[in-house]
Amino acid sequence: MPSIQQQVTSSDSYNYLLFLPDGLRSKGGDIYDGLRLRNETQQPLLPTILFLHGAGERGSDLDNVKKQGVTQIVEKQPDFPFIVISPQCPRGEYWNVERLSILLDEVISSYPVDPDRVYLTGLSMGGYGTWHLAAAQPERFAAIAPICGGGNPQAARKLKNLPVWAFHGAKDNVVPLSESEIMVSALKARNGNVKFTVYPEANHDSWTQTYNNPELYDWFLQHPRQQAVG
Secondary structure (H helix, E strand, O other): OOOOEEEEOOOOOOOEEEEOOOOOEOOOOOEOOHHHHHHOOOOOOEEEEEEEOOHHHOOOOHHHHHHOOHHHHHHHOOOOOOEEEEEOOOOOOOOOHHHHHHHHHHHHHHOOEEEEEEEEEEEOHHHHHHHHHHHHOHHHOOEEEEEOOOOOHHHHHHHOOOOEEEEEEOOOOOOOHHHHHHHHHHHHHOOOOEEEEEEOOOOOOOHHHHHOOHHHHHHHHOOOOOOOOO
């Protein structure tokens, strides 16, 4: 069965997988031209997820990005109600804020993305990338869901108005639970809008049950982007 995620090459940013929900693809499964969708149809703007994979999916083969995470979910759910952007980080590198920002600008200008409903999530290395990108550009996102990652607790002052739902496995022996706990505590100290789910029996893989839980996507949709306050 052919993939319903289109492989897109970007000369200025990361190559990425693009998923558009049912109705935005041809009967053959191909994705319609984004500018036509945006400019020549009555297609409403859609909520969008930027998904950052972990270290194991780095490289130059975009099929590797489909191994786990949101990319796996949409392959099974062609009616998934979000546009999903899943870039691939080159081997030996880590997520770069500037390149991710260029990618988002590119997709938002080309496809029917609702800029007030852009959500950020990632696992492991992508969990770290989620914390870092959100801290660098908190005004860009409506809500974030970092999974088994960590960040700089000093960034909590920039994130305090951004809804955050963090996830981690209590038995994680790759990224310690304390990495998420530090960020959550820093946000709580600033009265941030933060939820924290710890899976008591989970090791490093705290993402499978997270991304398979419809409550995460419902939670995203409950949080359109808000103007920063104070």
